[in-house]
Amino acid sequence: MKLILPGGSGQVGTVLARALTAGGHEVVVLSRRPTPADWRVAPWDGQTVGDWAAELDGAGAVINLAGRSVNCRYNAEHRREILHSRLDSTRTIGQAIGQSSSPPRVWLQASTATIYAHRYDAPNDEAIGILGGDEPGAPDTWRFSIDVAKRWEAAAESFELPSTRLVLMRSAITMSPDRGGAFDVLLGLVRRGLGGTNGDGRQYVSWVHEDDFVRAINWLMEHDELSGAVNIASPHPLPNAEFMRDLRRAWGARVGLPSTNWMLEVGAVFLRTETELVLKSRRVTPGRLLESGFTFRFPDWSQAANDLCRRWRAGNQ
DSSP, X not given: OEEEEETTTSHHHHHHHHHHHHTTXXXXXXXSSOOOOSSEEEEOXXXXXXXXXXXXXXXXXXXXXXXXXXXXXXXXXXXXXXXXXXXXXXXXXXXXXXHOSSOOSEEEEEOXXXXXXXXXXXXXXXXXXXXSSOOTTOOHHHHHHHHHHHHHHHHHHTOXXXXXXXXXXXXXXXXXXXXXXXXXXXXXXXXXXXXXXXXXXOSEEOEEEHHHHHHHHHHHHHOXXXXXXXEESOSOOEEHHXXXXXXXXXXXXXXXXXBOHHHHHHHHHHHTOOXXXXXXXXXXXXHHHHHTXXXXXXXXXXXXXXXXXXXXXXXXX
16 A cells, blocks of 8 residues: 555654565655655654645545654743644644545554553453543643643544545554664663662553554554554553563663652753653553454563664674
């Protein structure tokens, strides 16, 4: 199929474009700053329907991953960029699909597992999950992220597109051995002896191996019965203490210095990021994927961590 990836020049988009191209699809990435790649890259501004919209005619799917990175300090300027980069691009894609003479049959729209409540007691799936934003004592940064997620999904759902199926992809952190990604950052801490427990270690970490992320995307394109919110996450999230322990074991690190909440807050300032990314409990499970028959190649973190460490070593020797 011809597949259109707005915002496909980021880390997750590159993982997906690479895999889909290898699978024989014609991939067109829409980017604000086009650079040469092994697939076609077309310019767009993420705000207005332009010449790029012609790419949608006859395409099998549009997979919208556009949005400013949340790995930053949530000051006023960055909050505006995070919110509007998501809302503007989503509304623009919806308008372009609506104007298309031969629209894509499926629109896979990025969302986030962050939309669910901070909880330890039970997992959040699409049927029983509790949306966040009302947790007592939740920091303002957490409430902001949840509000963005809700408005992001609402922007996509505001369109009436009878010929195009909409899927809201509530994705966990995608783990790949590529440089600069989430796994590379976590492994960097382990390699430096800093990969211990974060905070009290009880907060759950939801994640998905890159292979399963790509396979889930293909599954969603192929299964017409799936629409609306779908969680893309391993079926086995685990507490931060166990998550970091398994990563240390996979790398062969004997120790990892723990980080208390106050240490993380100080470190976040210097690293220009937010502690929400490590302290909020994301206990998310892929109920609808499993019910539809999808099987995970890497359901357990210990198995995934071993594979990712092996491939990171192979690519960095």
